[in-house]
Every structure is written in structure tokens, then in C-alpha cells.
Amino acid sequence: MQKIYLDYAATTPVDKRVLKEMVPYFDEKFGNTMSLHSFGQTAKIALENSRQVLADFINADLNEIIFTSSATESNNTVLKGIAFAMPKRIHARHMIISSIEHPCIDETAKWLSRGFEVTKIPVDKYGMINPEDIKKAIRPETVLVSIIHASNEIGTIQPIAKIGKICKERKVYFHTDASQSFGKIPIDVKKMNIDFLTASSHKIYGPKGAALLYVRKGIKLVPLLHGGGQENGLRGSTVNVPAIVGFAKAVEICKKEMALENKRLIKLRDKLIKGVLKIKNSYLNGHPTIRLSNNASFRFDFVEGESLLMQLDMEGIACSTGSACSSFKLEPSHVLLATGLKPEQAHGSLRVSLGRFTTEKEIDKLIEVLPKIVEKIRAISPYK
């Protein structure tokens, strides 16, 4: 049976060109970057070249780029790093996040609320933030605003540059989780007034195990991992050179192919949306136009998401319902609830995310198969 992968927002396959680039760093150029000998220095050169690629891609300086193992680690590092850097004598401390963050921001902020007050900015029915709401929420005690650039669940893209400007004017640090947008939307940290940025290798056809944390120079963060002094003392651990080399290669490919690839994906995405919305009682989640080129998130009345997913899986088609990370919880997606949906509406969601290897044939197959599956599930449902 033909297998169709349409869950690129969860993770992506490593591009063959990336894999080729990585291989020597496993068994030939395997040195520890902290070693002074030639093995170490060869590895160090590869690390620093990779760092340059990442820096150039977002218009950052070389020493503002830190490599971590994952976006989750990067996000934890920013929020906790800022929190732990605050002198204890400050009693009133305040953080602002959106109501549609990825669990790694949500849960970290929740944990920090023992010593911080956390305000969650609401979103409209499209999942869009009004920057004025952030302006109103900023107080003298506010130290950090963290807003996801593009939603992993519903694809809506936030007005990051506007938010960055507000934060700069009010002298508050601004972090954005760019895991889904990096490599798809051009990012300039200087122009957009971004102080911290998170990005992930495995979302852009690089390997798992490497991620980016951009930290504007001059900002003090307490490390999560104390140790050997790697990454400017900010992240102790032997550096994962093969993964970082892969990450950098993935970025180089994105740089070249981003514009054309987006055009191609938007065409396929919109064809899919048009086809799927022909199904009765079906809806698009997120903003109709200001959305990621590869994200098509739907919901269907009278249908439960896991059943939908498994029926699709049985046809060889892989999608997701809500975020991959929340698929084992028994709660409906907090992102969908934040857009104003009722729990029973949020349960019937299907996230389709396209990618580099998605073909028009695959989209056609999904458009063909989905109505029958929805009909079958509705036949079993008490609600029609």
C-alpha cells in the first residue's frame, strides 16, 4: 500500500543532501570540539562554519548563536535562563506569553509561575494576536514576552515585527518560538527586534538532536546545563557536530529553495483546502490567508479526531490531530479552545501539513479518500 506522509509539522525526513554532509562527522571527523589536537580542531571548524550559516540566515552575529539539542531545550533555556538571572530582591516579576504556545513554553511558564506572574494573551477566532493586547499587558515588572511565530497546530502567523517593536519601545525582552516558521518565512532578528529565537533542525529536513537558540548580545542568561564551557558557557555538553553540520546544510538548502518551495506548497495547500471544505460541516482552523504555506488544519462536526487519524492511517495516509505532543492527553487541544471552539468541536480536528516531498498526486488521494472516511465515522456517530 502506498504510504503518504502529511505530518511534516511533526517532523521531516532528513534530506539526502543533508545526510551526505553529516556522515564524515560520525566516523572520520569525529573529534571533540574542545580538544586541542587536530581531530578536535577539525570538528571545531565544522561547528563554527555551521554557526556562521545559521547566523547569516537570520541576520544575527556569530556569537549570538547557540546550539542546543531541541526547540524544547532552547525554549526552556530562554524562559528559565531569564528567570534565574533575575536578582532575588525583585519581588514583582511578570512574563507574557500567548494562549496558543507549544507545550514546552506553556509548561515551562506554568512551572515558573511559582515565582513569576504569567499573563496569557488571548487570540481571535483565527488564532491571531492583537499587538495592542500585548502593549496593554506590559507592566513595569514585565521582563519577557514570548510569542510563537507561526502556530504548529493551526498555521496562523503572528505579527512578530509589530510585537518586537512594542517590546523594544517598552524595554521588555522579546522571544519567539520560530520552530515552524524558520526556513519557511524570512526572519531578520535585527529588523524584527527579536531578542531570543528558537528554531529546530528536524522541522526543516535536518536531523533530530540539533536546534538553535539565538540570544541577542549583551543579554545575560543562566545556563540550563552547567559544565565544560561549551557554547560560550551557555550550554555544557559535548557538541553534537554531525547533527549541527546537518542542521546547517538543511538551512543552506532552505535558503536556496524557500521562495519557490513556498509557491509550490501554497498551491497544493489551497487545492487541498478547497477539496476538503466541500465535505459537509467541515471548517478550516486558523487564519484563511495569513498562515503557513504548508499547514491545512481542519475540523469536522460529529467526528472524533483519533478515529479520523486511524482510518486515514489504515489507508496509508499519515496526519495528526492537534499537536503531536498532546496526542496522548485526554484533553482537547488548548490552541483550538483558545480560538473559541467548544471541546466537542475541538475533538474533530485534523492537521494536514505538507512538505518538500509532497506531490499533487498525494493531495488528490487525500481529497478522494477523506470524504468517505468522514461519512463512515458519521454513520457510526450518534450525532449527524
Next chain:
Amino acid sequence: MKKNTCSSLYTKKVLQTFKNPHNYGKIKNADGIGKVGNPVCGDVMWLYIKVGKNEKITDIKFETFGCVAAISTSSTITDLAKGKTIKQALKLEKDDIVKKLGGLPSIKYHCSILAVDALVEAIYDYFSKTKKEIPADLQKKHDAIQKLGVKHP
């Protein structure tokens, strides 16, 4: 490398049952209808029974809004209850369903409980409709289900 056979979410039997569920649909003029669960949680089961001579369940159908486990357990309880007497059907427990399905992930156990509850409620409804005396243990079970607040719109 030793093969880990417990790694997948659902057993083959669960997935087969889900793919081809038995006895789904409505029964017009059912002798008893049991409605449990609520759409907020994402699990709703409606069970219809037809009771014949000697209090045998001659027909049973289900309608379920829910996940793979919910649909499989609904289908399974209809298989287990069909042809049984009311008395025998009331003896069915969640473990009978789980056994027939070859296992359920622990976070999905509540679906097997819900299926049993749906049957209990359908039988309770049958007793109420026919104005028969409700056995004490059935009343107890019904009260416990109602207490859980598993009401639905």
C-alpha cells in the same frame, strides 16, 4: 535486538474491530436505550436493545462518537451481549471486553467501562419502560452511573 511487542498503541484485534465494527446504527422502537458519556470528553455511546422471549437480547446496536477504543469497545459489547438474557448481560464486566480485544492501553480503559455503562443504562431503560421491578443491583449500578454526571445534551 529484542523485539518490544508492547510498543504500539492498539492491538491488532482492536484495530480490526475498529475497521469493521459490528452492529452500528439505530433500532427504531427499541425496548431500551442507554446513553452515556459526554461530548466535552470526546466519548459518547448510545446503545439500543430489543428484548424478546425469556428476556433474551434479540437485537443490539450502538452509535458512538469517540476514539478507536470507544468504537471497538462499543462493537465488542454488542457482540458479547447479543443473544444473552438480561440477567447474563448484566454480569458482563469491562475485563470481558478488554479480554476479547486482546488488551487496551491503560489510558483507554475508561472506554471499556463506558461500554458496560451503556449496556446497564439500556437495560435500566428497558425495565423502566416495561414498568418491571428493578433489581437492587441494577438500581445501584444505574445510580452510580448517574452520579458520575455522565449526562449528555
